[in-house]
Amino acid sequence: MKYQSYLLTTALTAAMATGAVADELRDEAKEMFEPIPSTVPMQADNPISDVKIDLGKALFFDPRMSASGVFSCNSCHNLATGGDDNMPTSIGHGWQKGPRNSPTVLNAVFNIAQFWDGRADDLKAQAKGPVQAGVEMANTPDNVVATLNSMPQYVEWFKASFPGEAEPVSFDNFAKAIEVYEATLVTPAPFDAWLNGDDAALNDAQKAGLQLFMDKGCASCHNGVNLGGNGYYPFGLIEKPGADILPAGDKGRFAVTETADDEYVFRAAPLRNIDQTAPYFHSGLVWDLKVAVQIMGESQLGEDITDEEADQIVAFLGSLTGKLDPVVYPVLPAETANTPRPTG
Numbered sequence: 001m002k003y004q005s006y007l008l009t010t011a012l013t014a015a016m017a018t019g020a021v022a023d024e025l026r027d028e029a030k031e032m033f034e035p036i037p038s039t040v041p042m043q044a045d046n047p048i049s050d051v052k053i054d055l056g057k058a059l060f061f062d063p064r065m066s067a068s069g070v071f072s073c074n075s076c077h078n079l080a081t082g083g084d085d086n087m088p089t090s091i092g093h094g095w096q097k098g099p100r101n102s103p104t105v106l107n108a109v110f111n112i113a114q115f116w117d118g119r120a121d122d123l124k125a126q127a128k129g130p131v132q133a134g135v136e137m138a139n140t141p142d143n144v145v146a147t148l149n150s151m152p153q154y155v156e157w158f159k160a161s162f163p164g165e166a167e168p169v170s171f172d173n174f175a176k177a178i179e180v181y182e183a184t185l186v187t188p189a190p191f192d193a194w195l196n197g198d199d200a201a202l203n204d205a206q207k208a209g210l211q212l213f214m215d216k217g218c219a220s221c222h223n224g225v226n227l228g229g230n231g232y233y234p235f236g237l238i239e240k241p242g243a244d245i246l247p248a249g250d251k252g253r254f255a256v257t258e259t260a261d262d263e264y265v266f267r268a269a270p271l272r273n274i275d276q277t278a279p280y281f282h283s284g285l286v287w288d289l290k291v292a293v294q295i296m297g298e299s300q301l302g303e304d305i306t307d308e309e310a311d312q313i314v315a316f317l318g319s320l321t322g323k324l325d326p327v328v329y330p331v332l333p334a335e336t337a338n339t340p341r342p343t344g
Ligand code: HEM
Pocket: 060, 071, 072, 073, 074, 075, 076, 077, 090, 091, 092, 093, 098, 100, 101, 102, 103, 104, 105, 108, 111, 113, 114, 115, 116, 117, 123, 126, 127, 130, 131, 135, 136, 137, 178
């Protein structure tokens, strides 16, 4: 009897201790990270409606938004492959190779600014960039608007999405519709379930990896909802990587601010779905996530991360891979005799 009660007490103490440790880890994590919210995030000056989401989706998938009629947003941000193109740097108009790796559009709505250097304030400002970039879609705002106006179905959808506006079909509204669609591309992950109280959502290796991620200092730059995407730091804060990882030509935020302090400064990359979006870094020159983690240790923290530690951190990063609601491929309006012909 005595022995049984001893066993019971020991079991209870162990359970309480495990629970306490789990709570401690969660309390510490909640100071640094936030779960994905349960509703679609509101966008400034751009009310969300179902019809606008559907319009944005059509535009996201429509290759006729590019001059050649070949490239859609989905070409480089393929929703079937983690919201990126899995190439070192993207291929765009005329098969040109762009200068940077394509980041995922999944959860991009939670970044404080868009692009590796944060040069676009929000998703609507961002969406105007690729359409006009010579190495991406190489189009002009006028030609986009002419293309949209040539298809009565698009005109109807713009009218319904921007009620009461004198000129609903505009380049601004094109960007706003895409912004609203992108705001729906969020992927709740096991890490969110765990932050919200589900102890079983992370396994032991993932919990050990989370602890390391915080103890080593990764979380000082990779925090918030997206574990990154919310601050700027020199890539090579402690030790500058070689040109095989950080090519000299791309000076990051320096091109935006023209301040010497911003040379080789980049936005701390958001880390959700990171195990789906190789290759890594703005140069796209590192294919292995474990190697990317060890490079970060050296370059940003001056720390050698052992193989075992890197495995645990990679296990934790795996818990950031979430589920996108099934994407039904949209049927797009048919072109008419007035639709501008593809060029280039
Ligand atoms: C960056 C959306 C078309 C390649 C981004 C970002 C978003 C986005 C939201 C920023 C993500 C972040 O900073 O984390 C779109 C939309 C498109 C489009 C809505 C269609 C209108 C394309 C195309 C290509 C492309 C066609 C490839 C030819 C890239 C690259 C970046 C980027 C390389 C990073 C550029 C930099 O940081 O300088 N895109 N994209 N995108 N996208 Fe796209």
